Amino acid sequence: MSDWEKTKQYHHGSKHSYHRSAPGPGYMDWENQPDPFRRYDGAEVVDLIKTPLDTKPFYHEALSCNAISPQPLNIETLSQLLFDSLAISAWKSFQGSTWALRVNPSSGNLHPTEGYIICGPVEGLNNSPSVSHYCPKIHGLEIRTPLPIQTWGKMSEGFPENTFFIGLSSIYWREAWKYGLRAFRYCNHDVGHALAAINIASSVLGWRTQMMDQLGRNDLKILMGLTNSDGDEVEVPDCLIAISPEPIIEPLMTNNFIEDFSTLEWSGTSNNLSQHPNLWPGILEISQATQKPSTVSINHSDSKNSLAPTPLQQDSFSMRKAIHQRRSAVAMDGVTQISRETFYQFMITSNPDTCPPAFQTISWAPQIHLGLFVHRIDGLPPGLYFLVRNKKHLKDLKNKFKKEFIWSRPEGCPQGLDLFILQEGDFQGLATSVSCGQEIAGKGCFSLGMIGAFENAAVNEDAWIYPRLYWECGVIGQMLYLQSEVSNIRGTGIGCFFDDPVREIFGVKDLSYQSLYHFTAGGSVDDTRLSSLPAYPEG
Numbered sequence: 001m002s003d004w005e006k007t008k009q010y011h012h013g014s015k016h017s018y019h020r021s022a023p024g025p026g027y028m029d030w031e032n033q034p035d036p037f038r039r040y041d042g043a044e045v046v047d048l049i050k051t052p053l054d055t056k057p058f059y060h061e062a063l064s065c066n067a068i069s070p071q072p073l074n075i076e077t078l079s080q081l082l083f084d085s086l087a088i089s090a091w092k093s094f095q096g097s098t099w100a101l102r103v104n105p106s107s108g109n110l111h112p113t114e115g116y117i118i119c120g121p122v123e124g125l126n127n128s129p130s131v132s133h134y135c136p137k138i139h140g141l142e143i144r145t146p147l148p149i150q151t152w153g154k155m156s157e158g159f160p161e162n163t164f165f166i167g168l169s170s171i172y173w174r175e176a177w178k179y180g181l182r183a184f185r186y187c188n189h190d191v192g193h194a195l196a197a198i199n200i201a202s203s204v205l206g207w208r209t210q211m212m213d214q215l216g217r218n219d220l221k222i223l224m225g226l227t228n229s230d231g232d233e234v235e236v237p238d239c240l241i242a243i244s245p246e247p248i249i250e251p252l253m254t255n256n257f258i259e260d261f262s263t264l265e266w267s268g269t270s271n272n273l274s275q276h277p278n279l280w281p282g283i284l285e286i287s288q289a290t291q292k293p294s295t296v297s298i299n300h301s302d303s304k305n306s307l308a309p310t311p312l313q314q315d316s317f318s319m320r321k322a323i324h325q326r327r328s329a330v331a332m333d334g335v336t337q338i339s340r341e342t343f344y345q346f347m348i349t350s351n352p353d354t355c356p357p358a359f360q361t362i363s364w365a366p367q368i369h370l371g372l373f374v375h376r377i378d379g380l381p382p383g384l385y386f387l388v389r390n391k392k393h394l395k396d397l398k399n400k401f402k403k404e405f406i407w408s409r410p411e412g413c414p415q416g417l418d419l420f421i422l423q424e425g426d427f428q429g430l431a432t433s434v435s436c437g438q439e440i441a442g443k444g445c446f447s448l449g450m451i452g453a454f455e456n457a458a459v460n461e462d463a464w465i466y467p468r469l470y471w472e473c474g475v476i477g478q479m480l481y482l483q484s485e486v487s488n489i490r491g492t493g494i495g496c497f498f499d500d501p502v503r504e505i506f507g508v509k510d511l512s513y514q515s516l517y518h519f520t521a522g523g524s525v526d527d528t529r530l531s532s533l534p535a536y537p538e539g
């Protein structure tokens, strides 16, 4: 069976429907709950700085390109980047148990994503180049290995001065413990959320990001020191991002330095996460089928690095405040309305043409569209709407979707947004029911399904696009979360939905488009039983 056939089989097998949930444990094995924090015992630890929140830049400034002059790379700015992207943002407590919440959200708060820094000498951190692991629990770096200066020289050759790299990886077991087969999807959504969190934290510092998407999984394993990771707690590398004070012109990275990494001595032993890990069958298979080989270059999106100003409304909301106060709504009030103009801000920030900084690490042309259930927006009739995020798909979408859809432009819609009304009506009940009956999808101002090109997205049936579709969804989700905070409402990512019933709402009869992630935004009702504690109480 080809890798693409295996991918289709996994996708189908991990669907939820009204009659059957995707295969999973169906209960929580609390004895074996995986530790959400990876540690490398024995590795040298460097504490990072918990950067106080300042008011500037404002949200619209951080999302408009070139508005912020690039900060120098040093221990302060590297600390801030990680503090604003992968750190803990609060602890919650209820009836004697406490748990950490982070800047980047995660399905079930299980946090499969790990981060690694590969950098040259950084003032205040180290005198030599190094590879280190980021520990959110202490906001510190564990130094895994120093890098010979020649190796770093080869790796960073051709990049602007002070470029460094962040690698992301996933520990599937953390999600599979609760969600079984569907966990592979959630791990990749989480990678997408982390990618956007890094893009935005970089923008705050005036830095640019770019995905090093020529590298294959085996290269990434070597670079992140993960070649010996195996078994049920296997940690699999996903991607490497270059971060730079200046635009990175083209994918410059050669792979002539990778061999040098394979002879390095790595310090620290990775901790066991559970006593009896038991990875759900099928997860490793889909991971293997969708692993990317190294390639010369990949099909870059036209808008890459051509950072045009964002047509966002001016605001005085601190971007870093939005980043750190972001939370998922657990319930929606069913009454809060937002204005039409506010709704259009959501559309602007979830689109790479109108908000390039957020999407810098998405190196392929957009494959994901938004199928919107509009419930409570002043000045717009409730109904089914659609945001086309790639004009080239419009004709095909019109062909595949129900013939009775009207495809009319909503009033006041800003130019540059391909937003359409498909059908007016009350979709609160349907939105709830297809989101596994979760009321947050019907009681918000709007909710949505991310409708991804599926069969056609896999050019030459390259199965490695499959995780990337979820990464793109995760980036959109992260922007919807941030915009919700700035608009004084709250969002929630929704991974639990009934796949085929969503597809049928739009009339798609084949594998051309599939729903890949849901999201809701609205007036939230807080759970007052929980108390909140500061992210790092010791200061």
Ligand SMILES: Cc1cc2nc3c(=O)[nH]c(=O)nc-3n(C[C@H](O)[C@H](O)[C@H](O)COP(=O)(O)O)c2cc1C
Residues within 6 Å of the ligand: 101, 102, 104, 105, 106, 107, 108, 109, 186, 189, 190, 193, 326, 327, 328, 330, 438, 492, 493, 494, 495, 496
């Ligand atoms: C990929 C993904 C899927 C999620 N699915 C759901 C869901 O189906 N229902 C829900 O209530 N919350 C869902 N969430 C929200 C998480 O439960 C939430 O992010 C997590 O508990 C951490 O809380 P925080 O977002 O406030 O940091 C999802 C989040 C992500 C990132």
